[in-house]
Amino acid sequence: MKSVITTVVAAADAAGRFPTTSDLESVQGSIQRAAARLEAAEKLAANLDAVAKEAYDAAIKKYSYLNNAGEANSTDTFKAKCLRDIKHYLRLINYSLVVGGTGPLDEWGIAGQREVYRTLGLPTAPYVEALSFARNRGCAPRDLSAQALTEYNSLLDYVINSLS
Amino acid sequence: MLDAFSRAVVSADSKTAPIGGDDLNQLRNFIASGNRRLDAVNAIASNASCMVSDAVAGMICENTGLIQAGGNCYPNRRMAACLRDAEIILRYVSYALLAGDASVLDDRCLNGLKETYTALGVPLQSTARAVAIMKAQAAAHIQDNPSEALAGAKLRKMGTPVVEDRCASLVAESSSYFDRVIAALS
Numbered sequence: 001m002k003s004v005i006t007t008v009v010a011a012a013d014a015a016g017r018f019p020t021t022s023d024l025e026s027v028q029g030s031i032q033r034a035a036a037r038l039e040a041a042e043k044l045a046a047n048l049d050a051v052a053k054e055a056y057d058a059a060i061k062k063y064s065y066l067n068n069a070g071e072a073n074s075t076d077t078f079k080a081k082c083l084r085d086i087k088h089y090l091r092l093i094n095y096s097l098v099v100g101g102t103g104p105l106d107e108w109g110i111a112g113q114r115e116v117y118r119t120l121g122l123p124t125a126p127y128v129e130a131l132s133f134a135r136n137r138g139c140a141p142r143d144l145s146a147q148a149l150t151e152y153n154s155l156l157d158y159v160i161n162s163l164s
Numbered sequence: 165m166l167d168a169f170s171r172a173v174v175s176a177d178s179k180t181a182p183i184g185g186d187d188l189n190q191l192r193n194f195i196a197s198g199n200r201r202l203d204a205v206n207a208i209a210s211n212a213s214c215m216v217s218d219a220v221a222g223m224i225c226e227n228t229g230l231i232q233a234g235g236n237c238y239p240n241r242r243m244a245a246c247l248r249d250a251e252i253i254l255r256y257v258s259y260a261l262l263a264g265d266a267s268v269l270d271d272r273c274l275n276g277l278k279e280t281y282t283a284l285g286v287p288l289q290s291t292a293r294a295v296a297i298m299k300a301q302a303a304a305h306i307q308d309n310p311s312e313a314l315a316g317a318k319l320r321k322m323g324t325p326v327v328e329d330r331c332a333s334l335v336a337e338s339s340s341y342f343d344r345v346i347a348a349l350s
Contacts, residue, residue, distance in 0.1 A: 001166055003167055003170055006170065009165065009259045009262060013255075013259065013268075013272065016255075018212055019206075019209055019262050020209070021206070027198075028199070028202055031198040038188055038191060041182075042188050045183060090182075091180070094182040094183055095177065099169045099173055104173055
């Protein structure tokens with residue numbers, strides 16, 4: 001899994017050398033920024049269900065036709081799956097906050113996403129709406145510190161861009 | 165390859181749970197002791213060639229048959245291979261210590277090492293002894309407390325600010341990586 005530390009180690013290994021001062025400096029840089037990321041990860045983990053529910057409701061409110069018979073949010077099973085998918089994205093954002101890179105999102109969320117949604121006949125616009133709602137919902141310092149909010153929002157933007 | 169952070173992610177993903185609570189506190193400790201960890205890696209990297217030559221020399225002193233005709237460190241060509249391998253092992257231990265996770269050591273160094281050494285006729289016990297010496301040296305250098313009696317004129321100190329417990333947790337962690345190497349060879 002790609003992170004600052006594994007990238008540094010892989011580069012040192014390719015050159016066959018011990019970690020140099022500059023390697024250690026770049027690890028130090030990522031460690032210094034880690035506190036804000038972990039704060040965001042902790043707040044997100046604690047409130048993940050509530051954040052997902054609000055985002056889901058916002059998407060269904062905007063695209064209410066999805067509740068019609070035969071549409072993607074028509075049955076209880078579909079509704080549960082749609083909410084689950086949003087939770088899934090938020091969980092991967094939580095992981096990416098911990099790792100300090102987009103590795104978990106790339107590997108477990110975005111790779112193959114377009115193909116899956118096309119095969120299942122699912123619209124991506126509601127996901128974009130749900131995540132955009134979450135993107136604009138976070139507020140510093142009410143929910144989390146400004147730096148933590150920036151890290152969290154930038155990952156939401158990353159997913160939104162991948163879906164649109 | 166994983167580090168302490170991605171290890172937490174992989175184990176949380178197997179439970180499809182977000183990372184919070186205790187796992188995050190462990191990572192916070194990792195961050196809080198980050199500078200000490202970098203000092204520890206630096207202590208190993210800066211003393212690497214000294215540690216490697218001492219460990220191999222110590223191994224040979226205890227078993228001089230190794231450098232007599234027919235021994236595994238005779239002639240120079242095989243001695244050089246031995247020094248090179250000790251340095252490689254120490255290098256991967258330093259990577260593992262930097263990452264806070266043994267996966268790089270396991271995947272890139274230990275996987276198949278015993279089979280390779282067996283096929284080449286390298287004595288595993290002697291190798292394990294050299295690794296054990298490096299383990300003691302690494303502990304001494306991370307504590308910045310090398311033995312003056314044993315080192316004599318070659319005494320080297322890092323001069324980093326030393327905390328009360330002399331980085332006990334990092335010493336334990338690096339020792340665990342050396343133990344992993346020894347376990348993989350036996």
